[in-house]
Amino acid sequence: MTEALELAQRVLRAAEGDEALAVVQSERSGMARFASSEVHQPTLIENQVVEVQIVRDGRLGIATSNRTDDDGLRALAARAGEAADSAPPDLDFPGLAPPVDPPAVEGFDEETASLDAEDQARLASAAIDASELDLYGFFTSGVTEVALASSTGVAVSQEMTDAAVLALAAVEGASGYEERTGWRVGDVDPAEASRQAVEKAKLTRGAVELEPGSYAAVLEPPAFAELLAYFAYDAFSGLGVVEERSYAFDKLGSKVFDDKFSLADDALDPRGLAKAFDFEGTPKQRVELVEDGVLRGVVWDRPTAKRADGGQQTTGHAPPSSLRHWGPLAFALSVAPGDASSTEELAERVGDGIYVTRLHYLSIVDPREGIITGMTRDGTFRIRGGKIADPLMNLRFTARVPELLAELQGLTRDPVLINQNAYYDDRYPTGLLTPAVATARFDITGVGSGPGV
Amino acid sequence: MRVYQFRHQRARAIVATPSARASRALRYAAVRELCEHAVATALGAGASYADARVVVRRAQVVGTRNQRVERLDDTETEGIGVRVLVGGAWGFACDRRLAREGAEAAAQKACAFAKAAPGGHSRALAPVAAAQGEFRTPVERDPFAVPVSEKVDLCLRAERALAHEDVNVTSASVRAQREHKVFVSSEGASIEQEFVECGGGIDALAARGGVTQIRSYPSAHGGSSSQAGWEFVEALGLEREAPRVGEQAAALLRADPCPSGVTTVVIDAEQMELQVHESVGHPTELDRVYGTEAAYAGTSFLKPDDLGSLRYGSEHMNITADSTTPGGLGTFGFDDEGVPAGREPVVREGILSGFLTSRETAARIGSGGGGSMRADSWSRMPLVRMTNLHLEPGEGSLDDLIAGVDEGVFLQTNKSWSIDDKRLNFQFGTQIAWEIKGGELGRMLRDATYTGQTPVFWGSLDAVAGPDEWRLHGLTNCGKGQPGQHAHVSHGTSPARFRNVQVGFAQ
Numbered sequence: 001m002t003e004a005l006e007l008a009q010r011v012l013r014a015a016e017g018d019e020a021l022a023v024v025q026s027e028r029s030g031m032a033r034f035a036s037s038e039v040h041q042p043t044l045i046e047n048q049v050v051e052v053q054i055v056r057d058g059r060l061g062i063a064t065s066n067r068t069d070d071d072g073l074r075a076l077a078a079r080a081g082e083a084a085d086s087a088p089p090d091l092d093f094p095g096l097a098p099p100v101d102p103p104a105v106e107g108f109d110e111e112t113a114s115l116d117a118e119d120q121a122r123l124a125s126a127a128i129d130a131s132e133l134d135l136y137g138f139f140t141s142g143v144t145e146v147a148l149a150s151s152t153g154v155a156v157s158q159e160m161t162d163a164a165v166l167a168l169a170a171v172e173g174a175s176g177y178e179e180r181t182g183w184r185v186g187d188v189d190p191a192e193a194s195r196q197a198v199e200k201a202k203l204t205r206g207a208v209e210l211e212p213g214s215y216a217a218v219l220e221p222p223a224f225a226e227l228l229a230y231f232a233y234d235a236f237s238g239l240g241v242v243e244e245r246s247y248a249f250d251k252l253g254s255k256v257f258d259d260k261f262s263l264a265d266d267a268l269d270p271r272g273l274a275k276a277f278d279f280e281g282t283p284k285q286r287v288e289l290v291e292d293g294v295l296r297g298v299v300w301d302r303p304t305a306k307r308a309d310g311g312q313q314t315t316g317h318a319p320p321s322s323l324r325h326w327g328p329l330a331f332a333l334s335v336a337p338g339d340a341s342s343t344e345e346l347a348e349r350v351g352d353g354i355y356v357t358r359l360h361y362l363s364i365v366d367p368r369e370g371i372i373t374g375m376t377r378d379g380t381f382r383i384r385g386g387k388i389a390d391p392l393m394n395l396r397f398t399a400r401v402p403e404l405l406a407e408l409q410g411l412t413r414d415p416v417l418i419n420q421n422a423y424y425d426d427r428y429p430t431g432l433l434t435p436a437v438a439t440a441r442f443d444i445t446g447v448g449s450g451p452g453v
Numbered sequence: 454m455r456v457y458q459f460r461h462q463r464a465r466a467i468v469a470t471p472s473a474r475a476s477r478a479l480r481y482a483a484v485r486e487l488c489e490h491a492v493a494t495a496l497g498a499g500a501s502y503a504d505a506r507v508v509v510r511r512a513q514v515v516g517t518r519n520q521r522v523e524r525l526d527d528t529e530t531e532g533i534g535v536r537v538l539v540g541g542a543w544g545f546a547c548d549r550r551l552a553r554e555g556a557e558a559a560a561q562k563a564c565a566f567a568k569a570a571p572g573g574h575s576r577a578l579a580p581v582a583a584a585q586g587e588f589r590t591p592v593e594r595d596p597f598a599v600p601v602s603e604k605v606d607l608c609l610r611a612e613r614a615l616a617h618e619d620v621n622v623t624s625a626s627v628r629a630q631r632e633h634k635v636f637v638s639s640e641g642a643s644i645e646q647e648f649v650e651c652g653g654g655i656d657a658l659a660a661r662g663g664v665t666q667i668r669s670y671p672s673a674h675g676g677s678s679s680q681a682g683w684e685f686v687e688a689l690g691l692e693r694e695a696p697r698v699g700e701q702a703a704a705l706l707r708a709d710p711c712p713s714g715v716t717t718v719v720i721d722a723e724q725m726e727l728q729v730h731e732s733v734g735h736p737t738e739l740d741r742v743y744g745t746e747a748a749y750a751g752t753s754f755l756k757p758d759d760l761g762s763l764r765y766g767s768e769h770m771n772i773t774a775d776s777t778t779p780g781g782l783g784t785f786g787f788d789d790e791g792v793p794a795g796r797e798p799v800v801r802e803g804i805l806s807g808f809l810t811s812r813e814t815a816a817r818i819g820s821g822g823g824g825s826m827r828a829d830s831w832s833r834m835p836l837v838r839m840t841n842l843h844l845e846p847g848e849g850s851l852d853d854l855i856a857g858v859d860e861g862v863f864l865q866t867n868k869s870w871s872i873d874d875k876r877l878n879f880q881f882g883t884q885i886a887w888e889i890k891g892g893e894l895g896r897m898l899r900d901a902t903y904t905g906q907t908p909v910f911w912g913s914l915d916a917v918a919g920p921d922e923w924r925l926h927g928l929t930n931c932g933k934g935q936p937g938q939h940a941h942v943s944h945g946t947s948p949a950r951f952r953n954v955q956v957g958f959a960q
Binding site (some may be wrong): 041044048362375422 | 516518521522523524525526527528529530531532538542543544545547548555562563565566567570571572573574586600602604605609622658660663664665668734743744745746747748749751752754833834836868869870871872873874875877878880882895900902904906931933935936937938939958959
């Protein structure tokens, strides 16, 4: 039994109620953040957060603390108990999850777990030294553990590692972007990311404007991942369907996308940042969301599944309790690859259009319609004659994602793991596996700033 | 009014929990000694400068949705963060143990990280007088003395008042937070502060025939908060406003989509909050101007040399950064570098007049002394953040603004928001709009968006409503930094009128 799981059991013993669930999240991480090729925000974090959920007469109260001594745990249980006593009974409360053995998953690497501040600084330095332009970004690595214990017999824990480098090579009027993420630091080459960012940046000098309109487009994995993640918050959430704000609300079983588009949520995939169970203790499973363009499903947690008509079951997608108002979340989206050998081949298929490296500051304009706005940045180009051509200013897009997905000229063969963690609050590594994609329709509605700093 | 009153208690424990109901009382003297020990450890490990910051926070959120309690969370966190300069390089580390070993570990690790950090490093800090001070939020009703059941009841009552046959999701939430903070620096600063925040909001989501619409009060995205006691939540009148909110959500289902075109817009005070935040607040953060957020949040269209000369907007545009505003979420006695609160112009009659600075960026630009550095917890390094950034009022009323429009649109309550990495091209959507014809409001419109380029847009500002229309809005979801940090920020704004604005999309 791990120390975190032992702590979860201690929390459970301090709890007084009909049912109780204890969740422990531990983090030891370091981030060497750099700008203008100097580390300017180096942050080392060690923390352990304990949460207890107490159920009394169908009333649920939750309390969280990072004090793990006996006094701290007693106070924690008392606060959760007071919260439970103050709540009205929830007639739809599904009860806590039963104990089920979680699947064995990858996701922990001793070498990554052993990285210390000097290593993190060294790996940041490797990125900086490989760049002939000013470099902005970070190297980070961490080891995290999630442990759950409940009065229903759940007793699970998982230790995870993650490492990531973000490289933005930038000077005035030019910038290029690259990133690498993995659970093994050996899969994350800071110097190579840096070199690719530099090569991209060199191509962005002399950016020109583009008339707003609908264009065919190649979206590199970071751009497509960002767009898909925003779309998924509502579209592939069981709560979104229950509340009729999901694009999938009345379309499950319908063919609405290009038949080259298939999407799953697969936290078991060792190429991603694998998870064995969700924050209710339900084992993770692969969930088919889109198969050959047909909307097949959404993800569920226990409370949302109970609220839904039609006897839905949890799919193991309960988020941390601090995010429960979002409903179940697909933290491990995985796009099926296509047959294109490279983004250059996708550009050939597009013929005339635009090429997008990365997106910035997305916002959901209409969840039901799947309309999302945002900007491109750090590598936007015109595609002419099937070749990546002149650089463009950053473009505002306001895209109906379902229309974007309705006609795809292709996807690349090799999915890339794109980091989905902005490292707010408690670290919980998540990533999205996707190839690059070529679409017939990407709606540009304005022009913004140019590349570079 | 600011109240300075701290109890200094000597006890074995640094923090004690008197009961589940009350927040933990901080033993300030003991915590100060802990910070002093961390600073001394850092100096002994080679730091030329060090500061230590202990934060003890309790936060409570009660949220209901469709008459079910969705959130009933009570969160405590505590720890110490130590920031050092070693050889001109920053280092930061933290530890959750409020004990000597935790303070020492954080200080030593911060120094080790700084020594290992690559780069040329010659960071200097603008001078600041070593402050010995205290600050405490004035509170009439302690939010943690308010029974949780009262908070639940308030949310459920407000939700019931939102009900309408076309509204399929009603939700209400209230929040409270108490934060104790102690700051000690190697330059002699020793500061104790206690902040209390409260807030709340309601939402009604209507859906019919494939159309989904939302209305919120008093703000979208979680309501509005203030640095105040529970009296702020009581004054919001959530239950009172709920019927209008529910009815408008339902009415939007039948409203016409807002037509596209270049026209005059009158923007309500709440949406102006976000307009100021995104297109003035973030671009004037001097760390962004110097590129230190380039990889994530972005930079700024402003350059250091623009100070005092760049025309940001029309002569009606006056923006002030004010960390002394009563009730502001960015109000404090001292920032997280020990710089005292103040009030400074950022834009005066349309001309860029100031940046939001840290001691480091102030030294680099050779102007100002910092005062905008804040961290969102003990485990994060302070960043340049907005404090309270206000659009100063003009004159007249909202009705006066509308009366001056032959043809245009009145836009109310944010729905979506996006702006480019240099803060030039923005696009906002609002929950509701009204046609303006002949100086009067006409039909209700849905799905309104407007877009522009920051200085062009602010250049088209031709009127700001007066002090009677000026409201303070508090938001708690301003993201920045890596690792990410949420800042709590307030903006005081009045409704404002802009000419020749692109509404919807260019045809």
